[in-house]
Structures are given as structure tokens and as C-alpha cells.
Amino acid sequence: MRILVAAAAGLLLLLAVIATPVRAHDPVDINVSYNKEVIRILQRKCEPCHGSGGLSVPLAAYPDVRAWGRAIREEIVERRMPPAIVARGYGQYESDPSLNAREMETLLVWLDGGMPRGDQADLPPVIDASHAHHHSPGPAPATIALPPQTVPAGEHLVVRRVTVRAGAAAGKTIARVQLLPGNSRVLRGARVFAGNQWIGSWLPWQHVMAPPTTHAFQLPARGDVTVELYYRGADAPQVDASTLELTFAAAEARGRLGDIVVEAATVKTGAARGSVQIKQPASVWALYPALDSSVTSMELRVERPDESTEVLMWIPQLRAEWPLSLVMREPVELPAGSVVSLVAESAGASAPRVTLSVMRSPTTPRP
Ligand code: HEC
Numbered sequence: 001m002r003i004l005v006a007a008a009a010g011l012l013l014l015l016a017v018i019a020t021p022v023r024a025h026d027p028v029d030i031n032v033s034y035n036k037e038v039i040r041i042l043q044r045k046c047e048p049c050h051g052s053g054g055l056s057v058p059l060a061a062y063p064d065v066r067a068w069g070r071a072i073r074e075e076i077v078e079r080r081m082p083p084a085i086v087a088r089g090y091g092q093y094e095s096d097p098s099l100n101a102r103e104m105e106t107l108l109v110w111l112d113g114g115m116p117r118g119d120q121a122d123l124p125p126v127i128d129a130s131h132a133h134h135h136s137p138g139p140a141p142a143t144i145a146l147p148p149q150t151v152p153a154g155e156h157l158v159v160r161r162v163t164v165r166a167g168a169a170a171g172k173t174i175a176r177v178q179l180l181p182g183n184s185r186v187l188r189g190a191r192v193f194a195g196n197q198w199i200g201s202w203l204p205w206q207h208v209m210a211p212p213t214t215h216a217f218q219l220p221a222r223g224d225v226t227v228e229l230y231y232r233g234a235d236a237p238q239v240d241a242s243t244l245e246l247t248f249a250a251a252e253a254r255g256r257l258g259d260i261v262v263e264a265a266t267v268k269t270g271a272a273r274g275s276v277q278i279k280q281p282a283s284v285w286a287l288y289p290a291l292d293s294s295v296t297s298m299e300l301r302v303e304r305p306d307e308s309t310e311v312l313m314w315i316p317q318l319r320a321e322w323p324l325s326l327v328m329r330e331p332v333e334l335p336a337g338s339v340v341s342l343v344a345e346s347a348g349a350s351a352p353r354v355t356l357s358v359m360r361s362p363t364t365p366r367p
Contacts, residue, residue, distance in 0.1 A: 032110045033118020034062050040124055041103045045082050048097070048204035054184055055204065055232055066115050073111045076104060082205075085324050090299075090314040092329040097205040141178075141247040142169035146227060148241040151186045155233035157321045166194070166223035166246070174199065174217045175249035176210035179227070183240035188230040189323035191288070192244065194219050197259055198288065198355055201325035209327060211285050215257050215359045216249035230323045258282075260356040262300065264342045272352050275341035282358035283331040287313060290355070293320040294348025305337040312340075313354065331359065 032038065042050075042059055050059035059065050065072070075081035082097040099107070110116075144167065149160050177200025181187045184204075192200045199217045200209040211217075219225070227244060260282065264272035289298055300313040312332060315324075334340065344352035 030109055030113035030116065032106055032113065033116050033122065034065065034110070035118035035120065036122035037106050038065070038110050041099070041107060043124070045097060045099055045103065049082075051184070055186070055188065062117055069111055069115055073108070076107060083319055083322050085315060085319065085322060086326065087314040087316050090311040091326065094327040094329050095206045138250065139248055141245040142167060142172075144169075144225070144244040144246070146182075146229075146242050146244060148182070148239050149229060149231070151183075151231045151233055151238045151240060153233050153235055153237050155231070157188075158231040158233060160229045160231070161226060162229065163224050163226045164244070166219050166225050169219055169225075169246040169248070170223040171221040172219055172246075173249040173253060174219055174246045175213065175253060176200070176208060176247045177217075178202070178208050178245040178247070180243040180245060181240070182242040183238050185234045186231045186238045187240055187242065188232050188321065190230065190242070191228045191323050191325065193226045193228075194223055197257075198357055199225075199257075201288065201323065203323070203325065206325070206327070209286065209325070210247075211257055211357070211359065212331065213250065213253060215255040215285075216253035217257050219246075228323065230321065232321070255359050255361060257285075257357055257359055260284075260340070260358055262340050262342045262354050262356070264344045264346075264352045266346065266351075270345055270347065272344045272346045273341065274351070275339050278334045278336060278338040278340065280360060281336050282334045282360050284312065284328060284334060284356045284358050285331045286325060286327045286357045288323075288325040288355055289313070289315065289318065290353040291318070291320040291323060292346075292348060292350055292352065294350070295320075295344055295346045295352045297345040298352060298354065299343045300354050301341055302332070302334060303339045303341070304333075304335055306335075334358070 042065065046059050049055040050057060052058045052060055057068060059068060076099060082099065085097070088098060144164050146164060147162055151158055177192050179190050179192070179202035181202070190202045191198065194217060225244065229242070231240065260276060262274060262276050264274035266272045295318050298313065298315045298318060299311065301309055301311045303309045310332065313326060340356070342352065342354055346352050
């Protein structure tokens with residue numbers, strides 16, 4: 001399977017290399033236009049970070065995209081953009097920032113075909129992807145203002161840990177966690193914890209994290225919530241004042257969520273392995289890798305008592321500056337006796353680690 005995917009990617013790269021770019025004055029005849037196909041791909045896959053006032057150069061208008069054409073081609077062919085994080089085909093996630101083969105092909109045809117603008121009538125309706133605010137029906141969420149952070153100019157990566165009182169949400173069950181970014185020019189991502197338990201993440205392409213409605217997080221009675229904020233410095237110092245929103249769970253959310261941590265210890269230079277045997281049945285709804293710049297690759301797989309195996313995550317090239325978190329499209333069942341194992345490539349001393357957020361069956365019997 002992996003070989004097949006690698007071969008397909010290789011072929012795509014080869015095709016990309018063979019297709020020599022056409023010069024702008026050559027007559028072109030392609031049926032891909034900016035207004036019809038290209039803008040729709042960019043809105044989904046690039047604008048979360050390349051909107052106006054985003055993390056990097058704006059790619060939200062035709063003249064900008066055209067001007068950056070050569071750089072865009074290089075970034076996508078080299079698979080640096082969107083930040084290539086997980087390998088496709090291993091684990092099905094709810095939001096996946098990477099380009100699929102069809103999107104890649106469409107962009108390359110357009111970039112090499114003179115980047116035509118196309119018909120005004122084909123433009124999609126205007127959306128504001130960077131500030132989409134999702135509200136659900138029900139009681140108003142608890143809102144917690146995070147202390148403003150000053151992010152120095154030019155820094156590649158700045159990580160801040162802030163701890164705040166959960167206030168009205170302390171001791172309550174929480175159905176979902178949302179961060180409202182204060183300054184999208186610098187905020188790369190965030191992870192939220194209650195004590196040591198992970199309760200949610202925010203990423204430019206993933207705004208809300210909510211477990212299935214049958215389950216909820218229990219905040220401790222005097223609950224402190226810790227938020228890890230990941231920044232990228234801009235060309236001038238910036239201040240970020242983000243807000244955390246905790247939405248209360250409905251009564252039927254009986255099940256609680258817990259963490260399972262799989263840690264790998266070094267077995268020989270470069271390679272690390274570790275595994276955890278599952279005692280009580282659980283199902284995984286989300287997971288995240290610990291970030292460490294000395295860890296290059298990670299593979300997490302489950303082997304069940306019926307001998308079925310499944311790769312939950314494969315990261316060929318871990319990029320420590322993106323606080324990646326993955327929400328499974330469908331929860332992954334871990335029957336009792338399953339073994340979850342982690343194999344990592346690591347050059348450092350710290351142990352590679354993946355945390356799974358799991359649902360256990362409701363503890364309270366139904367009336
Ligand atoms: C998750 C955020 C994110 C997404 C999604 C993303 N980018 Fe980027 N992009 C960045 C950041 C941040 C940089 C600056 C370099 C870095 O830190 O890696 C960048 C840099 C670039 C550059 C180089 C600009 C320069 O200064 O040379 C290009 C071109 C680019 N991105 C194109 C794209 C395209 C095309 C897409 C969609 C197919 C995309 N990016 C998706 C975050 C993103």
C-alpha cells in the first residue's frame with residue numbers, strides 16, 4: 001500500500017517535471033481557469049493561511065496569485081505547501097490540509113498553461129474563511145480572554161504556555177473547545193489542556209474540535225485550563241489577544257473522554273519503538289503527536305486481537321512548528337487486548353510520543 005502511494009506520488013512528480021512551463025506569450029488552450037477551478041482550491045487549501053492579513057503572503061486575489069505563480073509551483077511540487085504533514089491514505093481525518101492528486105494536477109495545468117483568469121461569471125460567492133465563527137444552538141459558551149501575547153518580529157517559532165481559570169466552566173462537562181484567534185498574522189495553532197488532559201486544538205484549517213455528542217470532557221472542580229500558543233513572527237512585532245470558548249455539554253453526553261499516551265524509547269541509533277496494550281475497550285476520536293524537532297518520522301498503528309491491523313497516522317516528515325492535531329473521520333475502535341504501537345525516527349534524547357483522546361463507554365448506567 002505504502003509503496004503504491006509512493007509510486008503514485010513519484011509518477012506525479014515525474015509528470016510535473018516533464019511538463020515544461022509554457023511562456024506567457026505562447027498561445028494557450030487549457031480548460032482550467034482561475035475564476036472557475038483554481039480559486040476554489042486556493043480558498044479551501046491555501047487561504048486559511050494565505051488570506052489577506054494571514055500568516056504568509058496573500059493568495060486571495062488573481063493578481064497576487066499570478067505574481068506568485070512560480071513560487072506556488074515550486075512549493076506544491078516539492079510538497080512544502082500546504083505544510084505537508086500526514087501521509088495520505090493512512091487514517092481518515094476530518095480536515096486534511098493537503099492537496100489531493102486532482103487538485104495538484106489542476107493547479108499544475110493552470111500554472112503551466114499561462115494562468116488564465118477566465119469568466120467573471122464563474123467566480124464563487126465571497127466567503128471570509130479566516131474569521132468564520134461557528135455557533136451552535138444551546139446555552140451561551142463560557143468565554144475566557146487569554147492574556148495578550150507580544151510576538152517579536154522575525155521569529156520562526158515562538159511558543160507560549162498560559163494558564164487561565166475556567167471560571168463558569170469549572171467542574172462542568174464541555175462538549176467543544178474553540179479558540180478565536182486574536183491575530184491571524186502570527187498565530188499558527190494552539191492546544192488546550194485541562195490539567196494534563198488534552199481537550200482541543202485550533203489550527204488555521206481546523207477551527208472547532210468537538211468529540212461525538214455522546215461524550216464530553218469533565219473539567220476539574222477548580223479547573224485551570226492551559227493553552228499552548230504557537231506563533232510565527234511577522235515583519236513587525238505583533239500582539240495577539242485570543243479568546244477561548246468552552247461550550248457546555250448536553251445531558252445525554254454521558255461518556256467521558258480520556259487520554260492514552262504511546263511513547264517510544266530508543267532501541268538503536270535513530271530508531272525508537274514503544275507500545276501500549278489496551279485493557280478496557282475504547283475508541284479513538286482524535287490524536288496528536290508531541291512536537292520535537294529531533295523527531296523526523298512517526299508511524300502509529302493498532303493491532304487488534306482478531307489480528308486486523310490499521311495505520312492510524314504516518315508522518316514521513318514531522319514539522320515541529322505546526323501543532324498538528326488529527327480528528328478521525330470515524331472513531332477507531334480499540335477492543336480490549338489491542339496493541340497500539342509507535343515507531344519513530346529520532347535523532348534526539350527525548351522520547352517520541354503520541355497522545356490519543358479516547359471515548360470509553362458511559363460509566364453511568366442509563367435510567
Ligand atoms: C497552514 C498554513 C498554510 C497553508 C494551508 C498554506 N500555506 Fe503557504 N505558507 C505558510 C507559511 C507560514 C509560509 C511561510 C514559510 C513557512 O513558514 O513555511 C508559507 C509560504 C508559502 C509560499 C512562499 C512564500 C515566500 O515567501 O516565498 C508559497 C508560494 C505558498 N506558501 C503557497 C501556498 C499554497 C499554494 C498553498 C495551498 C495549496 C499554501 N501555501 C497553503 C502557511 C501555509
